[in-house]
Amino acid sequence: MSKILIRGAQVLGGETQDVLIDGETIEAVGAGLSAVGATVVEADGKVLLPGLVDLHTHLREPGREDSETVLTGTRAAASGGYTAVFAMANTFPVADTAGVVEQVYRLGKESGYCDVQPIGAVTVGLEGKKLAELGAMHESAAGVTVFSDDGKCVDDAVIMRRALEYVKAFGGVVAQHAQEPRLTEGAQMNEGVVSAELGLGGWPAVAEESIIARDVLLAEHVGSRVHICHLSTAGSVEIVRWAKSRGIDVTAEVTPHHLLLTDELVRSYNPVYKVNPPLRTERDVMALREALADGTIDIVATDHAPHPHEDKDCEWAAAAMGMVGLETALSVVQQTMVETGLLTWEAVADRMSFKPAAIGGAAGHGRPVSAGEPANLVLVDADYRGAVDPAGFASRSRNTPYEGRELPGRVTHTWLRGRATLVDGKLT
16 A cells, blocks of 8 residues: 555644554654655645444344445445444344354455444344354354344343353453333333323333343443443433442443434424434433533444335334434534534544444554554544435435434545545545
8 A cells, every 4th residue: 555644634633733654554643744655635624533433333234235235334334434333233144143243244354444343142033032152253253242132122131141141251242222122012202291292102211221220230240241222311321320330340322313313303203213212302312412421421333223215214103213324423423512512522532433442342443543553544524514415325225314404524534444445525
């Protein structure tokens, strides 16, 4: 690879510096750098961050290639500034064996747009009855360290305990989709004033909070790690805050859409706003923002959930749950956290790169922007403002809740180990 000189970037939103890339590595960071024959990228004060890492992506392959493939999903990731994503296990067949996770891992290697780390299922077929091949998946070529039945909750306390005990042996983590199934039977949206007025089945906050409370206590009892997926309520924040104060090894994530959108949008009956967990209240949104700012919530994860047109363009009750998010995540975080003064760009790098890479063990990702480090980088035009147009998405699906909404910021360049995957907003 030739050398690349990124000239005049605000590194982590701070001092304006030049960054010289040589091959796969950052050679130097400083003022007035030069390199004969280097490709020069004029950053013009744009923000330079380490490549983003998403701990919660649905790539749908194998089995639902009508929604997304590993190739289209990783193209979407590169467009959003991601250099690594963790692919959830609810595929067809389920990623509950070494063979399936290795298939996903291989497809990620072939795509070349970002690194793909498969997440293994906790239970066989996501059925919650029998532990999957956790050890075999970890020892496979994919080297799985994160396990989740996301889309479904591991609601059996004994199964959850055994999973925590098993992964502890090799430093793994169980990522829990916290949803008590009996409390959410027939649920269509957040339980509250809006659901009562609309006559839609309510999804109570306690359905999430009760599972989180149980699981942090199980993690404490076992001495293992638990990660809470897509935390969405103010009560959940308080439980995680309490658990951390006790020294329990728990981490938590929040999605961009739970930082911005509320259940008031469901009044439109537009299924694009149907998601699991559901959009909550303004009070919950504010609590989530504050918790992300103070570190109670560790990371932002997209829960990128692509669906074909026919699964969303239907009546509310029949519509699939989920939203695409890889290509808009950073913009939403800029609007809700940076422009509100809750996070600096350096803190954004922490929540969207450093910490997710550490939780999932993504080697070479979430590293400082400094000499000798892997050149996994993203350049962001933070001054940009524009309406979201899903027609331009790299994802195969278009189920975004932000269509037509003006959001700040635009990723202009992404580099994966020194190789440009996105240049001037266009995929290479």
